[in-house]
Amino acid sequence: MKIQAFIFDIGNVLLRLDYSRAQSLLSQATASHRRALDELAKNYERGLMDSSAFLQSLSEIFGGLVSDEQLLSSWQDIFEPNKPMWDVVAALHGRFPLYLLSNTNALHHDFIVSRYEVFEKFTDGVFSYREGLLKPEEEIFERAVQRFGVNPENTCYIDDLAPNVEAARATGLRGIHYHSDAHAEFLSALRDLDVECL
Secondary structure, eight states: OOOOEEEEOOBTTTEEEOGGGGHHHHTTOOHHHHHHHHHHHHHHHTTSSOHHHHHHHHHHHHTTSSOHHHHHHHHHOOEEEOHHHHHHHHHHBTTBOEEEEEOOOHHHHHHHHHHOGGGGGOSEEEEHHHHTOOTTOHHHHHHHHHHHTOOGGGEEEEESSHHHHHHHHHTTOEEEEOOGGGHHHHHHHHHHTTOOOO
């Protein structure tokens, strides 16, 4: 069955994640800080708190070690374009409907959508913080299929994490496990689906 639509993950697919930009903050974090930060980030990504509550909790974790402005900058400025994938998106745009499905949070979402023009090429998106669900929970994939009105059997889903790809396949989507350092393999996987884009 020919591919008729694409759903993309964001982190390490459309945008590389570069945590070195937050290293000045993380270097001040103890093991207990990091555990608290991981739990806080997961709750925020699931939409269990709003941005104000998240930033307040983040400030409390670091106990005034850095300013609120530094906290926000360290949290948001961790992205850089994955240009080879942007070229793929440009080649697919106008030929296929393009959608987003991502575990993300409100601050990251608002930041990247305002900064990176690639997101203008996507028709719609399902995001964990809005849905109260996290990949690889199958329900978020089912919700995306329903929201986008696509047939999973002819929809390709692209993600950098194997458990997410497996969950997507379990809901009937055609999943591709992507690694930015193996972009040529990704293009080959597209050709195997009879999709020529570059």
